[in-house]
Amino acid sequence: MSSSLEDLRRCSVAVDLGAARTRVYVKGAGLLVDQPSVVAVNTFSGALIAVGDAAERMDGRTPHHIRVVRPVSGGTVIDIDMAQRMLRALVGEKLRGIARRRALLRAAVTVPHDAGPLARRAAYETLTGVGARRVELVDAPTAAGLGCGLPVEQPEATMILVCGAATTQVAVLSLGSIVAAGTVSLGGDTIHHAVVQYVRNRHELLLPSQAIRPLHLALTGDASGEAAEVLGRDVVTGLARTVLIDPADVRGAIQTPLTGLSDTLRAVLHRCPPDLVADLAERGMVLTGGSALMPGLAERLRDGTGMAVHVADQPELCPVRGLAAMLEGRVGPARLDAKGAAETEEAPEADDAVAAGADDAVAAEAPQSA
Numbered sequence: 001m002s003s004s005l006e007d008l009r010r011c012s013v014a015v016d017l018g019a020a021r022t023r024v025y026v027k028g029a030g031l032l033v034d035q036p037s038v039v040a041v042n043t044f045s046g047a048l049i050a051v052g053d054a055a056e057r058m059d060g061r062t063p064h065h066i067r068v069v070r071p072v073s074g075g076t077v078i079d080i081d082m083a084q085r086m087l088r089a090l091v092g093e094k095l096r097g098i099a100r101r102r103a104l105l106r107a108a109v110t111v112p113h114d115a116g117p118l119a120r121r122a123a124y125e126t127l128t129g130v131g132a133r134r135v136e137l138v139d140a141p142t143a144a145g146l147g148c149g150l151p152v153e154q155p156e157a158t159m160i161l162v163c164g165a166a167t168t169q170v171a172v173l174s175l176g177s178i179v180a181a182g183t184v185s186l187g188g189d190t191i192h193h194a195v196v197q198y199v200r201n202r203h204e205l206l207l208p209s210q211a212i213r214p215l216h217l218a219l220t221g222d223a224s225g226e227a228a229e230v231l232g233r234d235v236v237t238g239l240a241r242t243v244l245i246d247p248a249d250v251r252g253a254i255q256t257p258l259t260g261l262s263d264t265l266r267a268v269l270h271r272c273p274p275d276l277v278a279d280l281a282e283r284g285m286v287l288t289g290g291s292a293l294m295p296g297l298a299e300r301l302r303d304g305t306g307m308a309v310h311v312a313d314q315p316e317l318c319p320v321r322g323l324a325a326m327l328e329g330r331v332g333p334a335r336l337d338a339k340g341a342a343e344t345e346e347a348p349e350a351d352d353a354v355a356a357g358a359d360d361a362v363a364a365e366a367p368q369s370a
C-alpha cells in the first residue's frame with residue numbers, strides 16, 4: 001500500500017474547490033457543503049456580507065459598497081484570503097469541531113492536473129488557513145475517475161473529462177496515474193461568455209445571466225431551428241429590449257471552444273501508447289463535472305471523435321465523491337504512487353517551505369490555525 005493512500009485515509013475532510021462551486025465532504029457526516037464559490041464583501045469595512053448561494057444571488061445586482069468576489073478560477077485559488085473566509089463561513093464550525101476531537105486535522109483537496117507550484121501552494125494555504133495541519137493534493141481527473149467508479153488504479157486505460165466552469169481537463173489514466181493530459185478553455189462559463197459576446201456584437205444587447213441557459217439548447221443536434229426571444233439591456237440606450245436569437249448563430253458562436261476540445265482530445269490520444277488507445281477505442285470516455293450536463297455536448301464529442309461518450313451519474317459530484325472514496329479507504333488495490341495522483345503538503349514552519357518546490361513534501365508542524 002502506498003503511503004499517499006494511507007495519508008488520504010487519515011484525512012477527515014475532502015474539499016473540491018471549484019471555480020463555480022465548493023463542495024466539502026466530512027468523513028462520517030457526508031457532503032456538508034455544495035455551494036457557489038462566491039463571497040460578497042463590504043468594500044468600505046471589508047466585512048463579509050454573504051457567501052455561497054446568498055452571495056451569488058447578489059452578483060450583478062450590488063450597490064457600489066458591495067463587491068462580489070469569486071476566489072477560485074479554473075480550479076485554482078486566486079484569492080487565498082477570500083477563499084479562506086468563504087470556507088470558514090461555509091464550514092468553519094464543523095472544522096473546528098473536528099480539530100477539537102483530533103489532534104491533527106488533515107484535509108484532501110483537488111487541484112487541476114497541471115497545477116504549478118503556485119497553484120498547489122494556494123490550495124494548501126487556503127486549507128491550512130482554515131485549520132488543516134496537513135493537506136493532501138489530489139489531481140482532479142484522478143479524483144473524478146474514482147468518483148464515477150472507473151477502475152483508474154488498474155493497468156488499463158480510462159479517459160476522463162472534467163468539464164468545469166471555465167476549463168475542461170482531459171486525461172488518460174492507467175495504474176492510478178495520468179499517462180497523458182491536456183486542458184482546454186471550455187466549460188459552462190466559456191459558453192456563457194461566447195453567447196453573451198455574440199449577442200452583444202450582433203444585436204448590441206447585454207444579456208442577464210438567466211437568459212443564457214435556455215440558449216444552451218442550441219447545442220443539441222435536434223434544435224428545432226426556432227428562434228428564441230430573449231430580453232436584455234440595449235448597449236446604446238440602456239433600455240430593456242427583446243431580440244430573436246437564431247440557434248444556428250449560437251452554435252456558430254460556441255464552435256471555437258468546441259473545436260478546441262476536439263483538438264485537445266486528439267493531442268492527448270496522440271501522446272498515449274497504442275495499447276492504451278486500443279483500450280479507449282473499446283471503452284470510450286466518461287464526462288464528469290457540471291458542464292458535462294450541457295445539452296448536446298456528449299453527442300457533439302461522439303460525432304467529432306467517433307468514440308463512445310458516457311456522461312457520469314451526477315457528474316458535478318464526481319471529484320468530491322472520488323476524494324471521499326479515498327478517505328474512506330474504498331480505493332484499491334492501492335497503486336496510486338506519491339508522485340502520481342496525490343501529493344502531500346505539510347504545513348511549513350517557516351518561509352523556506354515556500355521556497356521548496358511544491359512537488360516536495362515538506363515536513364513541519366503547522367502554525368496554530370486562526
Ligand SMILES: Nc1ncnc2c1ncn2[C@@H]1O[C@H](COP(=O)(O)OP(=O)(O)OP(=O)(O)O)[C@@H](O)[C@H]1O
Pocket residue numbers: 017018019020021022073074075076163164165166167187188189216288289290291292293294295315316
Ligand atoms: N444542467 C446543466 N447544464 C449545463 N451546464 C451546467 C449544468 N449544471 C451545471 N452546469 C455548468 O457546470 C459548471 C459548474 O460545474 P462544476 O461544479 O463541476 O465546476 P467547478 O468544479 O466549480 O469548476 P472548475 O472545475 O472549473 O473549477 C458551470 O459553468 C455551470 O454552468
